[in-house]
Amino acid sequence: MTTAAMKRRTPTLTVGAILVGLVVLLAVMSFLWTPHDPTRVDAAVRLLGPTGDYLFGTDKFGRDLVSQIMVGARTTLYVGVVAVGVAAVIGTPLGILAAMGPRWLGEFVMRVNDLVLAFPALLLAIMFGAVFGASTLTAMIAIGIATVPSFARIARSGTLQVMSTEYVLAARAAGRSRFAIAHRHVLPNVAGLLIVQSSVSFAIAVLAEAALSFLGFGTRPPTPSWGRMLQESQELLAVQPRLAIVPGIAIAIAVLGFNLLGDGLRDRLDPRLAGRR
């Protein structure tokens, strides 16, 4: 691919990075400063429309929407990082093991993988909520476990590819141990694929957390969460659609950002795939 073509493709990556950067910036800023206390209930200012003091207005408890969105960004990123972390830490070694280990082991790991795939993140999180009580932690772990198969699958197929290359054959012929090969050759080569998968999984985790908080199985009040803001907005939808639109846009920005970032990174890493998705 020519440099000109490369430049033409970059909008995906750039836009994705900007949107993700925006969410990260909001979250980081919320540690230092928010316009108002996001959890402060004040009946005197309830359901205000957008004003200079309250840029997006206030909700039915008089809480500032901007401040809630900012702290909610923290919740969103926190859930995404832990869920994707759990999935990557469990899924990656499993996938590499499935590819490098004995055949029966690989077959077994992939069958279990398929079984876990039958438990989507939301269902798993609702089950976890039923058993352990709903909280951000159970939601994150459930989303993480449901995402393990994606990582295992990617790591396995990437490893299989690397294992058939000549430099790995040479390393094996030179008597290198399996572990050394996995560490020196496989991991660096599948890292790119895993980073792309992380970005895509992050978007899915953000959606899942929003849905769970909407259903009351995610973040508990008073911790601000975009999904719960949507749930609380539902009864007032007829008179105050703003209460649903603001967190809705926040969720869409985060998901779009991580999806575009993933797509952009994929195109960068494997230009042959560019423009296909």
Added chain:
Amino acid sequence: MILGIARRTAIFLVSVLAASIAVFLFMAVLPGDPAQVALGINATPELIARTRAEFGTDRPLTTQYFDWIGGVLTGDFGRSYVTRDLIGPQLADRLGVTLWLVGAAMVIAVVIAVPLGSFAAVRHRKVSGTVISGASQLGVAVPAFLAGILLVQVFAVQWRLLPSGGWTPPNQDFGEFLRGLVLPALALGLVQGAVLTRYVRSAVLDTLREDYLRTARAKGLMPGQALVRHGLRNAAVPVVTVLGLQLTTLLIGAVVVERVFVLPGLGSMLLDAVAARDLLTVQGIVLVLVIAALLVNFLVDLLYTVIDPRLRRS
């Protein structure tokens, strides 16, 4: 080919068995005794013991499992610990509602995605193609329940065209049934349609690069004709896979959308059962959803071999 089908069937059956054990064990390890939960904290030890015997939770786990799964095979999911009603018939009722919703959403998704995705692929270097790709990216980023909330706001609250929720059984008043189904099905279907559009686009793009399509063009067929006659069947293989996987997503997405539109489907039954700590009911619903997901994957696998003869040998 027969050997392949037999092998896949065996894998499917073993997976269902493993899933049922997993669901059962997960619910069984949970802290808290169902009898205690059903009776409240003031129950006497004798009453608890009697209720435990009635529920059968005083027996060994293996006996409980075989009793439960044996019942499930004949459609008997046991009696709810909370309402003491039979779970099976209610489950069947609720599943009906969810299947209507999921089916309608699926149709909407396909009707949107196949033409739009193909168009975006054929025009992938033109503005119109890029616009569709961008719009589908945006659609993917909108959660179905948010789409539902917005649709209610526009079509039910402002224009008063359609009901904002509720359910009329189709045999009671078909017109009202359809009116009630439109918004929830759209909420679920539009978002899935956006996801599917991207897959259709990339599948068609792949096909467009194939030699046989160039031959068809060289023969004098227009791009559209060549695509319809030779391309779509080949593009169908990856699309059918995604469609199958989406069916699972739709079943779960229905849980949330049913909440938004107050529909008496499987999802709201699950959420109500969790809220009431009605664990045997939760267990039954989860099993049905998981088996549905496994069944869909199994059928997609089989369909592969029908669509693509090259895969029959493996």
